Amino acid sequence: MTSAYAIEVEALTKTFGTLKAVDGLSFTVEYGSVVGFIGPNGAGKTTTMRSLVGHVRPDAGRVHVAGRPYRDLADPLGTVGAVLETGAVHPGRSGRNHLRILARQAGIPRRRVEEVIDGVGLGQAAGRRVGGYSLGMRQRLALAAALLGDPAILMLDEPANGLDPEGIRWLREFLRGLAAQGRGVLVSSHGLPELALMIDEAVVVGHGQLITQQPLADLRKLGGGPTVQISVPEPDRLAALLREQGHQVLECAGPIVTVAGDDARSVGRVAFDHGIGVHRLLVEEPSLEEAYFRLTTGKDSIR
The missing domain is CATH 3.30.70 (Alpha-Beta Plaits)
Known part of the structure; x- marks a missing residue:
């Protein structure tokens, strides 16, 4: 690995017109951990995550994954997988064919498609048209696509949307398993009770600025004693x-x-x-x- 940190955000600033979406934000994500990225709507979370994968160009600051800017990665899909939105998928195409096309475009072996289908629990749904998928199944498909390159870093924005209680429990165990393999995971979610069961620490932001980054156990204490x-x-x-x-x-x-x-x-x-x-x-x-x-x-x- 090229860096001690999976993700490094340093003094990130981004303005859209007159709105400063992110304002000098700094935090890190270590390998082998699941970090919750939490804050009110509009606090700058999505802008930050999009900056990390090169979808947004920062006005100032530094955003690195595996020790370098996303655009400089020799193997982007093998380094970081991101689920920032369910994405546009042709409704008449099956989930399996969608993943096969992505794999072929990236030079990823076809057998990897079946591995991620099994890994995210798409099962028989992989052979059905995506147009008939529930929101939860679309989330699993997006996660499968992010995992195609077997990345060491994963970034997820509201990954539990549309999942039933069984699916949320599966997601929690799945992400904990990825961290146990030494991967770094950043998860943005408003589902705080569920998030508290899966993360090691949290980055809390507001108005595009860091409020605190603390281990979960320490952060809980700020909510008062028992x-x-x-x-x-x-x-x-x-x-x-x-x-x-x-x-x-x-x-x-x-x-x-x-x-x-x-x-x-x-x-x-x-x-x-x-x-x-x-x-x-x-x-x-x-x-x-x-x-x-x-x-x-x-x-x-x-x-």
């Missing part, structure tokens, strides 16, 4: 008792009392000692979604 949620028939009484005993009650909404910390045993004991029945008791860990909203409030772009 909480105990206890559902009882006498929430106001329990909340008062918990405060008397030094617990920090964060909220009392309906039957649910939310307490700071993860000491579920102590919270439950207060209810038991005072004869208050417990319907449900659980510990909620801080979420990526909560951290994201705290970081990006007021940072959405007009684009």
Whole structure:
């Protein structure tokens, strides 16, 4: 490999007319990791990804894949695969024939087509006309096309669009498997609960600027600490008792009392000692979604 990083973005700036879509953005993606690229609509994510594959020319800054600009790669398809949109595919052509044409144009052996069809789970759908594909099947076809060159780097923009829960679980395991092989994966998605199950770290952007790049575990902590949620028939009484005993009650909404910390045993004991029945008791860990909203409030772009 020609670089320690799969992807390097340094001080990237891009303006469209009077709109600065990306403003001095810098981040990196390491090989062997899945990095989530998240931010409000119009935060500059798609412009950044399109810059990385040469579809957009930056006004300033540096965007490298495998240590060099995309245009300088000796083997672009073997270096980076990108799914930035489902793309225009002839509706009367089968998925398999679409992939065969792409492979022939790139000088890729025909057997690779069958490998990626199996790899992305197209199965028998590969023989059907693309015009009859669901959005989820089109996403799998686009992913298969990106994988034709067996690239070391993969960039995906909203890859879970149109996938059912089974498909989303498959995608998560598939991308984790690619990272385990030493590949670098950058994923842009608004599906934060699903994204949190697949990424190692996140790059959070707003107004085209970097807000933070952190490992997922560290980023979750920005969403606040863990909480105990206890559902009882006498929430106001329990909340008062918990405060008397030094617990920090964060909220009392309906039957649910939310307490700071993860000491579920102590919270439950207060209810038991005072004869208050417990319907449900659980510990909620801080979420990526909560951290994201705290970081990006007021940072959405007009684009």
